[in-house]
Amino acid sequence: MRISKLLFTSFYLLTISGCQPSSQKVSESAEPQKNSSEVVAEAEPVDSTAAVSNSETALVVFEKRILPIFQAAKPSSCTECHLSGVDLKDYIHPSQEKTFASLVNAGLIDVKTPDSSKILKFINRRPDQPTIIIDKIRQLEHEAFQAWIRAAVKDPKLLAVKATESLGPQVPDEVIRHARKNRVLASFIDNVWTEVGRCAACHSPDKNQKQVKEHGEQVSWITLRDPAATLTHMVEAGIINTDEPLESLLLTKPSLQVEHGGGQKIVVGDRTYKQFRRFIDDYASLVNAKYTAADELPAESDEVSLVTEIWFKLTDVPAKFDKMLLQADLYRWEGEKWSASRVATADRLVFGKGKLWQHSLSLTAPRDSTLAGEMKSKRLPGGKYLVKLYIDQTGKLQKDFRAELGEEELVGQIEFESQWPVGYGSMTVVKYPDSSTSE
Ligand code: HEC
Ligand code: HEC
Numbered sequence: 001m002r003i004s005k006l007l008f009t010s011f012y013l014l015t016i017s018g019c020q021p022s023s024q025k026v027s028e029s030a031e032p033q034k035n036s037s038e039v040v041a042e043a044e045p046v047d048s049t050a051a052v053s054n055s056e057t058a059l060v061v062f063e064k065r066i067l068p069i070f071q072a073a074k075p076s077s078c079t080e081c082h083l084s085g086v087d088l089k090d091y092i093h094p095s096q097e098k099t100f101a102s103l104v105n106a107g108l109i110d111v112k113t114p115d116s117s118k119i120l121k122f123i124n125r126r127p128d129q130p131t132i133i134i135d136k137i138r139q140l141e142h143e144a145f146q147a148w149i150r151a152a153v154k155d156p157k158l159l160a161v162k163a164t165e166s167l168g169p170q171v172p173d174e175v176i177r178h179a180r181k182n183r184v185l186a187s188f189i190d191n192v193w194t195e196v197g198r199c200a201a202c203h204s205p206d207k208n209q210k211q212v213k214e215h216g217e218q219v220s221w222i223t224l225r226d227p228a229a230t231l232t233h234m235v236e237a238g239i240i241n242t243d244e245p246l247e248s249l250l251l252t253k254p255s256l257q258v259e260h261g262g263g264q265k266i267v268v269g270d271r272t273y274k275q276f277r278r279f280i281d282d283y284a285s286l287v288n289a290k291y292t293a294a295d296e297l298p299a300e301s302d303e304v305s306l307v308t309e310i311w312f313k314l315t316d317v318p319a320k321f322d323k324m325l326l327q328a329d330l331y332r333w334e335g336e337k338w339s340a341s342r343v344a345t346a347d348r349l350v351f352g353k354g355k356l357w358q359h360s361l362s363l364t365a366p367r368d369s370t371l372a373g374e375m376k377s378k379r380l381p382g383g384k385y386l387v388k389l390y391i392d393q394t395g396k397l398q399k400d401f402r403a404e405l406g407e408e409e410l411v412g413q414i415e416f417e418s419q420w421p422v423g424y425g426s427m428t429v430v431k432y433p434d435s436s437t438s439e
Contacts, residue, residue, distance in 0.1 A: 058151035058158060062096040065144035070094065077138035080127055083184050084289050085176040086169045088141060091119060097161045100152050105163035114149045174294035179286050185228055190304060191279040192250070193227040195272050197307040198360070199254070202262050215261060235283075245284040250276055267325055269397020270347045271305070271362070277401060305345070305362045308378040310420050311427035312346055313358035314389075316434070322352020325392040327405050330361070333384035341366055344380060350391070358427060382419035387430065389413065 069076065069088055076088035091108070093099045103109040108119040123142045126135065152158050169176055177183065196203070202211045204222040211219045221239055223229035234240045234250065241248040252258045254265035255273065266272045282298050285291055312328060327347040331338040346359035363380065365371035389412050390405035397403055412433040420428060 058148060058155050059096055061144070061148040061151050062099070066092055066096075066099070066148050067094065069141060069144065077123065077134050077141055080131060080134045080138075081125065081181050082176065083179045083181050083286050085171050085179040085286075085291075088123065090169050091167050093165055093167060096152075097158060098163075098165045099167065100158050101161040101163040102165045102167040106166070106168060108168075109149055109153070111153045111159065114153045115146065117145075117149055120145055120149070171289075171292055172294055174297065175291045178291070178297050184283065184286065185231065187279055187282065187300075188231050189227050190301070191275040193230065194304075194306050194362075195275060196222055196230075197309075198265060198272070199262070211261070219261075240280055240283060242284040242287045245280045248276075248280050250280065264349070267349060267397070269392070269401040269403065270325060270327075271345065273401060275301075275305075300367065302367055303341075303364050304367050304372050304375070305364045306375050306378060307362050308344075308360060308380075309422045309424075310344075310361045310378075310380060311358060311424055312361050312387075313356065313427045313429045314432050315356055315429060316432045317350050317352075317355050317357050318432070319352040319355055321350040321391055321393070323349050325397060325405075326350050326357050327390040327392075327409075328357075328359075329388045329390070330380075331386045331388070332381070333386070338386050343371070379422070380418075380420040382417075384415065384417050386413060386415050389432075 070092040072089070078086050078088055091099075091103060093102065100109065103117075103119060104111060108117060108122075110117045120142060123138060123145060126138065130138070200207055200222060202208050203219055204224060205212075205220040206224055208219060218237065221230070221233055221237060223233060231240075235242065237249075238247075239249045246252075249258075251273070253260040254262065255268055256264045266276075278298065278301065291297060312330075314326075314328070317326070325347055326349070328345065329342040330344040332343045333339075342364050344361045344363050346361050348357060348359040350357045361380070363375045363378065365375055388410060390409040391411050392405055392409055396405070396409070414430055414433050416428075416430050418428040
C-alpha cells in the first residue's frame, strides 16, 4: 500500500507537473514523494499523530497534494471528456482557506458527509473506456481531494472562514457543454468524416498501397472505421492545424493552395470546404479557449449530408462556364409536389473544354428528420426529380466562403427520371437546359 502510494506520488509529480520547479517548491518543506501521514509522523517522532492539530494536517495535505494539481503544467482528468472549458485547477486557489470556503459556498464540499462532496463526484466521472494513464491521474486527484476534505472539515478555523472567491470554470455552462469531447467528435463526423469517402481511394489504408509506396506512410491519414483515431491523427500531423487553422493541410491540399498529389478536390466556398472550415475553425477556438459566452458559439448546420457513390453528369454545358463552380441541387417528386428541401447535392468546377460537369452526389436532409436516418443506405429512390443548377460566375464564394449560391446564380432547372444506379460506370446523365437563361 505504502509503496504503491509512493509510486503514485512520484508518478504524479512527474506526469502532471512535468517535474517543474514550482511543484518541488511545494514539497520542499516536507520530504518530497511521501504521503502526508508519513510526513506528519516524522515531524513528531516522539508523539503519535494525535498530537498534531487538524489544521496542520489539512494544510500539509493541501500543500503536498492539492497545490501540485493547481500548479501542474499538464491538464487534469477532466480533459478526458472536456476538450476545454473546465479543469480541476479552476477549483483551487493557492490559499487553503479561500479554496475551502469557496468550495463549501458553491456546494461542492459537504461538511457533514465529506465523502459525499460533489467535487469528489465530479472527479470520479469516468468515460466507458478510460485511458489507463488518465484513470491513474483521476485516482490520485480523488485520493488527494478526499484526504484533504476529510481533514479540512474537522478544522473549526477553516469552517469559520467566509467565502470571498468564486472558484470554478470561467465560462458559462453552454460553452462547457459545447467543448465536451463527444460533441466535438459528433461535429467531426458531421462535417469531415462524412466527406472522407471522397479521399479514401488514396488516403485510406485499405485502398492506398500504391500511394504509400510512392509517398510514404503519412498519406494514410484515415483510420478505417474510427473517426476518433482519425481526428487525433489529423491534429498530431498538422492536417488540422490549431495554431494556424487556415494552414491546415485538410484545406490547403485538396483546394490546391499547396501542391497536392491528388489534384484539386475542393474549391474555396464549396460545400465540403464550408464543412471543413466549420469544424476546423470551431476546433481551433475550443483548443485555444476562445469562447467566453454562449452567443459566440457557432450554430450547427440545419442540414446533414453524406457522400455516396452515385454519380451525376451534365452534358452540353456552355464552355464559357469553364472552371466556375456549378452546384446541382436535387428535389424529389413526392406524388403531388417537389420535396420542400433538397434531397441531394453536388458542387464542382465545370470542365469547359469537355462541355461537361460530373460529380458524385451527397445525400442531404434536414437535421434530425426521418430522411436523415434513411440517408445511411447511401441510396436515392428511383423516380422523378428536379435539378436546380447554380453557377458562381462572379467568384462570390472565393470572396466569402460563407456565402451561399441562390436565385441570383440560378442558371436553369431540369425535370428528369432516374433509378440512380451506383458507381462511376453507370452515371445518371442529363443535358444542360438550352433555355434563354443559359444561352
Ligand atoms: C466521463 C466524462 C466526464 C468527465 C471525466 C468529466 N465530466 Fe464534466 N461533464 C460531463 C458531462 C456528460 C456533462 C454534461 C454536459 C451536457 O449536459 O452536455 C458535464 C458537464 C460539466 C460541467 C457543466 C455543468 C453542467 O452540468 O453541464 C462542469 C462544470 C463540469 N462538467 C466539470 C467537470 C470537472 C471539473 C471535471 C474533472 C474533475 C469533469 N467535469 C470531468 C462529463 C464528464
Ligand atoms: C487520387 C488520389 C488522391 C485523392 C482522391 C486525394 N488525395 Fe490527398 N494526397 C494524394 C497524394 C498522392 C498525397 C501525397 C503527396 C502530397 O502530399 O501531395 C496526398 C496528400 C494529402 C495530404 C497531406 C497528408 C500529409 O500528412 O502529408 C492531405 C491532408 C490530403 N492529401 C488531403 C486530401 C483530401 C481532404 C482529399 C479528399 C477531399 C484528398 N486528399 C484526396 C492523393 C490523393
